[in-house]
Amino acid sequence: MKSPHTRIPEGGLLRMCITLLLFSVPGLAQVTFTAAPEDLQLYPRDAQNKALVVISGKLARKNYTRAILEVSEEKKLIRTLTADFSATDSVSFDFRQEITAQPAEYDFKVILQDKNEKKETVLTREGIVCGDFIILYGQSNIKALVGIDDMEKQTDTRLLRNYDTPDPGKPEAMKWYRAHQPYASVGVVGLHLQSLILARYGIPTCVLNGSVGGANLVSLINPDETHTRTDSYYGRLYSRVKKAGALGKVRAIIWRQGEAETCNWYRDIEDYPFHFEQLYGQISRDYKGYTRFYNIQTGILYCNQMEEAGQLREYMRSTRYRFDNIETTNMHALPLSDDVHYTLEGYKKAAEELLPLLGRDIYGGKDNAEVHPPDIQKILITPSRDTLILVFEEDQKMVYPEARTVNGFTWKMEDYFYVNTTTAYTDDIVVKGRADRNRVYLSLKWGINDGYVTYLPSYSAFNPPVQEAHLTNSRGLRAMSFYKIPVTDALQRPEIVSAKAITDNRTQLVFREKDTYILEKRAGEGQDFRVLATLSGADRYEDALASPLAGTLEYRVKRMSEKSESEYSPVARITGAPVLSEAPDTRGMVFPNPFGTEDVFIRTARKVEAITAIARDGREIPLTFSRTGTEEYAIGTQKLEAGPYILSVKTPGGYQVFKTVKL
Template structure:
């Protein structure tokens, strides 16, 4: 078969028809280096469509390679009317795998020659991510080192070929081009996803250094793609990459501008962020998840506004659907504002833990998320503050440490009813217990608030060497002026009663919510069996071969909780086979015209149950006066 080389023309993305050959026009075809978003079946459709103009070409065919190996071939039917246009379409399935696809389209003349009329190379299937914010999302520290031995063959960027930001300059690039545009965080995230899951990615980084949030949210109503706006420039990249509604995740890293002096915008940050978030979600068509990275501690201005802003960032997880939070706290700041290459890679790896859980099916684990404060409550009797984090977090309280001849003690970075500049140093010591941190105070307090970590640093470069962490070493989210509530009163179990075989009933105070835990005689520890709002609970269980059942309870509400009650035991051997048989007479009261059962035995002596010696019979009960009866009941002798 003879192959004739035919001049090709590049695809211009705004044209309705695209010509690769004088007698073949394309209405749809991909671009070189393009990445197609994968669907739920881990694949995408690459479409080639167009028309063969009137000519003597017999048919048209497509030939596809995956890397250098044959992958797919298909030919159209033979033409029957050469004087009429001949429409054609090829839809080729490609897969989200570490492979590039190369396409060749041929027309075939009556002599049997195959003439190449179009080629498209290095096409991928994979995932899209959007990065937005200030210079720390660009993360250019050590970028030169990142490019050493950096293989971007399976990574993509869709960006402007020049700085005019016109649609005509949008173009597909390998991940390393234009130089530095994907940034250190984007480059490392691409590597992590490819190494672990084998999926190529396109990172669209719209970060702009030094800009406050209104400048990044300069969207024009009715024209989100206005090319002269920063928002529009990002939106157009997502739109013309065919990624609208297909973005797997958005990483947002911002706040340095507001923390370092733009205090008006710091006050307005919640409103500005809500507006930006809603614009992005509407215009982008949603995403798997939005990852908000909490601001690190800086030393650019000694203002409480930075701590307040950091506190708001922590709370966004609870304010916006589909948003997760992470933190840059503890990632070293090397020049007052930015992190080192290693720091950016650490931060990316931490966020990746949540990304792979949300997008790639990794197991769910609460400790993939930095510990986040849920409750703070005070015990006057013990002079302690209890900091409660999410269930499942294994909290760690750091030991004192010396770094560069400076002593760092965690207790110095809790601010009880005070600010960074007026620390009362009220915390004497701290310990970790499960998902809680217990702070022993030097003196009593009456309510108020607690802040974890200073609003700013006076060191140059700013640093914070001790943090609360979880079992995976992730540093807790900073919180600002979190309200302190009083610890709930320790409850008591009033009684545990044997109802029948396999059924026990607990009685307790009904205030607040009660968490009930049980330990059977063949178990080593207690486990939660119920959470109830009333004052009783009936426990249904198999009691065979059990000697004792142990119960304990604690009270919880939205802002506090109690200690555990004392353990209440029930010895089941005292309850089984304890059958009391009672007899007596049915007696008619002539005055009240009612019948009663009157027992000839005193039941109260046998059981903790409250039985009555007499009981009114229901209406309609008929029998003769003084008829005898026998009833039986069982209970616990203890």
Template sequence: MAWAGAWAQPALRLDQWPARLQLYPRNQLSQCTVAISGRTTAGDVKAISLVVARDNKPYQYSKITPDSLTGHFAFSPVIKAELNQYSFQVFVHGVPGRDSVRVAFRDSIVCGDVFLIMGQSNAVGQYGDYTFRSTFCRTFGIHNFNNTYNPADTAWCLTNTKEGLTCLWGMELQRMIKENQGIPTAVINGAVGGTTITSHANRDASQPTSLSTLYGRLLYRASKAGVARQAKAMIWRQGEAEAANNPDVYVRTFPQLYSYWKQDYPGLKKIYHSQINILTNNVVNAGVLRDYQRRSKYIFSDNEPIATVGLSGYEGIHYNEAGHYQFGLELYRLIARDFYGVVDTTGLGSPNLQKLYYSKPGQDEITLEFEPIHKMCWPADTTIIRNGQEYTQRMSNFIYTDYPAGETGLIKSVTERGNTLILALTKPVNAKHLTYLPSSYQDNQVGFYVGPVIRSKLGMRALSFYQMAIAAPLPAAMNLRAAAVDTSAIKLSWDNKTDSLTTWSIERADTSSIFTQIAVLPGSSQTYQDLRDRNLANSLKAGKLYQYRIRSVSLRSASDYSPVVKAMVQDVKLLPQLEVESAPAGIGSGTLLYPNPADTQVTVRLPLEWSGDRIWLTLTNEAGKVVLQRSYQMSLGATSLTFSVATLPSGVYIVSLGYGMGGIKCRLVVAH
């Protein structure tokens, strides 16, 4: 349209334009591009400008000329993922000398991260006294947590408002990311109470965003928000519906649901997969379902199972506020590790059993081995007070051999050793499987399970496992010996060998008795030399006592440790040495060392009187650094010594040989 009167608004249509309160997903540079484009049909529009403000302060300004034929124009301003809000104003400009006119304005725009929630009632939990609210914590669409959705509800809003309700732990997640990482977030929750996994996996292939399906309603909201392809993680809390009825359905259906997520939300980097709590329904295969959730980490590489057995405030199916706050904290710590660079040094996840094996040939001891990062704790007895009476529950009563027909209460004592728990049994057993926690539980005191659970020292609960096979015992090392090889090494030797699938783990400690693995050897090995290298900080130190132990290790099990053996190396006394290229008496004239230059091996001529005695060889490079140090016991009549330089870099070296109160010192050139 033409300009009219003083300044009527010109014809301008915006095709891409931010909504108020919109969150744009950030990229790897922690920023995003806000696409703004449109078309003008007014012939006297000479230019269009964009003004970007950051917290109401000028941030960017751009001015462009629309396409002369189509009137098309486009801007691509970049904003940062930070606790600041951006606004955008579009102005049109007419003939020179006239004022510009603002034709569009949007404010409260941020850049940040998007997380999705799906599941049933434990992903819905809301509490009216939760008061936290922030302009940097957002959601999209009005979700009433039932099986209907109004397609007109496509507005951005703040979480914890009338139109932006989500679950308490989801809002806690947003709060902690905002306060600790300074990143705005959007959480879009599609959970509905009482829903089955089958209903979640009901995807209309011809119309994935169909509002007639539970799956489609979440995808519809995420797509309308423009974030479906950039959502970082799916938080999945579901399974109670199947555990109470038909657990096998869950195991069959989850892979299909997972494949749909990866198809429709291609930016997902993690699936946080909750392992459900113990229900009261007497369904044995509920343990199979929980074990599948535990193993999801190994079936799908991006799954992270989270144990809920032992969460605060459990009430048989649901949780009180304390349980939701605790879950929010634990979920946040994992997300901070996975997306915000927080280094995990203590084991933020739920300990997941890696190996389960008989650790003694008599099969009266079983070892549970979790991920190396965890330091595991065996729980004390739990005392429950109900109606004025006290009840005690022991962890050993919830560890079962060959569940459900086997035995329990067989644990005599437990040794905590880093990431392992060693269970000494009251008797030898021939069990094939071990189960931690029952498939279901109901008592006359509380009614549901509130007993002890295995935890890490951080307090994270171990994932329960069901009918996990107990591996057979491996052979322990027999007759381990340690002896110093003069000043250069400590040699370990033992008598037995193992099969080709087993290795020997060699561990060393000083007098502090803190053992560290220093080598892994094939099962056929029977010796190991711990070489001294003065240039390595963790190398052997002269005059210091060292302790050694070894054990056989396979993919499924490990033996008990060998008895500890001890040894030390002594320093070499500094010996007076002759000048370079000088020869001691009795060696005669001629070449002391050949070939020189050398490639692989070097031979040194020795005086006859050195035969039958010990000599010391040292090679020093031009910087004075010792690169080789050995000692040799010469045989009677020997007049030469040969050693290898094949692994040394080309260069000039000083060769020193010490004997008694004298020695030889020569220059050697190594040339490969």
């Protein structure tokens, strides 16, 4: 036989879903298939966004001269492969066909042809897709069955997959399904997440949801390291993953669990770190190759009013720093349907907030600013001892909520910071809060020397639980709750003692002392500060501008150490004006102005050497350009976002500056 493709790579790209299939065609052919896909199977994509489908078999009789494989994409024939048989005792075929991870189903048909060119179909497989495996594990809030009937009605599952059995007692009955079957297997969060991934990134997925309502952490740990038992929750999930061909191919594991411990007793919470480390070790070994483990922090519950519940949520928050490959998020403030579970809209929102995290980590998402909920990094006390500074990640833009009244109750954020106290003993020490970039400032009624701060109550005073006041970032994601984070003395506030322009396109800043600083810059009030440089052992800095200083630049610094940092220095301002070292070119202009998606041109009598767009936040963006006429240049502005810009045009005699706006 002539093989149409080279052999499969060592170890195989895919699990052979059917290792031995015997098809008897009455009176004619008897074919033994040694590899073939199953209907609706999902093949995991590789780094090239492809997967290899193998269809091979042997014939018991030699009255056929050719095997034919027809490959269809979305019911349209895209390729035909043939294998001719020689007159030998061993008559076999081995077809290999790549498929692409895209919004498409593939069908395969194997046809045998005899010497009289009579054809007979001996295998048909339909609905094959290429994409990603995602595991959901935990208890009922990731099983997410509230509203499942409506969710299934809302979702087109043609390209979404599940691999399961209708009867957990019959693991041998596992097979491939579209994601709405078996009933309630995938759940609302999983089903909506699959739909979002397909819509945003065009990748089909298979979600394997092994979650169990009411399960505590201990019951979800694998009791059998040999993986021969399927009577445990972990064993059943592992068996599904293995039979689906997903071992080593899972892209993400999403975990939500902890209500069982919160609603039981404090010993379960004390033991939680030990058991979580045990479970995570098993998952890390058994599912090597997954991209990220997403740990969803439990909510604020009414069920068992223990202070230790805040301690449990703090441990969950900290797993991001304790273990490799863990990312954290939360479902705080999402609407509830009862005292523990969320509404359909709440579960859908959880999936929508997971999507940007998976997009950043797996799908090459570009919009990655603030996709993670704000997470506390340190808490500082100023030298006056009456102001706390909550420091979150550098890229967060914190939002402090105004007080608001809901159903006659006024929610004030100040009431949900616990300084050296617990949920049961509030003392109204926080009188006012405000946010500035990645920091939240809390003014205290009286000073403190040291201690700790907790954000959000350990339990809710309302049943069903409700918490309407939350710190958020500019994307609207609620901050991770934290518990008893120690207060550290802030470093001495720095000072910029000199700020001036030393040339047309260079400024100089001088600090009072040598130290480690983070220097930030913006182009005037109303804009965001952006990190310009991190300095070590420095007492000055020179900022080389891409073009002559036009307008006002503002700078500020903060001291940094391993465990602390300072308040920001007072803002230093440097004001300049557009500079031309030659007489103005009265023929210079930019058109059209303002502009949208059309081509943009500059007309100038001078030779252009470089063009830079200066955004209103101070960013300097080099632009491409090409000469289109004697005194005309076309500018590439595709990378510019909508907004006002200064175009700085460098020429042999100096600079020209134009104001323009992209619509």
